Amino acid sequence: MTTETASHYDHLEQMSVHDLLTNINREDKTVPLAVEKAIPQIEALVTEIVKRMKEGGRLIYIGAGTSGRLGVVDASECPPTYGVSPDLVIGLIAGGDKAIRRAVEYAEDDPDQAWLDIAPYHPEPLDTVIGIAASGRTPYVIGGLEKARAAGLLTGCVVCNEGSAVAAAAEYPVEVVVGPEFVTGSTRMKSGTAQKLVLNMISTSAMIQLGRVKGNKMVDMQLSNLKLRDRAAKMVISETGVDYETAEQLLAQYGSVRNAVDHYLNP
Known part of the structure; x- marks a missing residue:
């Protein structure tokens, strides 16, 4: 061997x-x-x-x-x-x-x-x-x-x-x-x-x-710490153009980048 x-x-x-x-x-x-x-x-x-x-x-x-x-x-x-x-x-x-x-x-x-x-x-x-x-x-x-x-x-x-x-x-x-x-x-x-x-x-x-990445981003990642929540907020901003506070609110309401972006763009 x-x-x-x-x-x-x-x-x-x-x-x-x-x-x-x-x-x-x-x-x-x-x-x-x-x-x-x-x-x-x-x-x-x-x-x-x-x-x-x-x-x-x-x-x-x-x-x-x-x-x-x-x-x-x-x-x-x-x-x-x-x-x-x-x-x-x-x-x-x-x-x-x-x-x-x-x-x-x-x-x-x-x-x-x-x-x-x-x-x-x-x-x-x-x-x-x-x-x-x-x-x-x-x-x-x-x-x-x-x-x-x-x-x-x-x-x-x-x-x-x-x-x-x-x-x-x-x-x-x-x-x-x-x-x-x-x-x-x-x-x-x-x-x-x-x-x-x-x-x-x-x-x-x-x-x-399996569709767990969109573009090149981890849109389904767990928001389990401050670093990841910040990363997620910036993803939402990039996809929607909202401000940081709104991005955080969307994440809190919908639980993931994917859901936050989908609900914002398709209310």
Whole structure:
């Protein structure tokens, strides 16, 4: 596995801080190019996800360690960004929510646990399960994909090695081969960055296809803090020409940029 092969750099402990940062950055620059090569695979997966989500399907991420945390992060950001239900995009990590902050030993080694973690959400054939595993060999992810596929769900994955068991278990694999890590085997680095980029691409393009963006703006975002309320008011002003106070009143009355603008322009 390329994610486990020796770093291109050695004697890291002898490098200056400047050299460490420069060399890490040099390696990081290769990640977007690796993601670019996987765009056809990402496109095929997103196209199938959107078909199902338009009919009521959900997106479920499963992973362990860094990969699981990245899935949880991406899922948790969809409701505030796009105003969707927290149950539309779900992130599950081996070991449960406590594993988000602290590693749970051996949680990733149980091939049956992912499907047990998915079960409380009452999975249906319109749902999609995406397994996230840099190595491509995590039993938690492999077992979850195999059981989801057997139950008729759409399955995809994001891995950082070619020809992995995780990719074999998924109908729509995404393989982003980033090569050796700066610190040998530390897949929270380039592999984690690649996975974050791909998950951003998947969820963002899906939400746009579902109509959750107008122009280039998050018109359904939750107005959950002062920064977001200010951003929303400026969106309303841009679309309607009203003053700031009126924009705030419209948002308070109608709850979102989309509704505020629609009600103002179409009273």
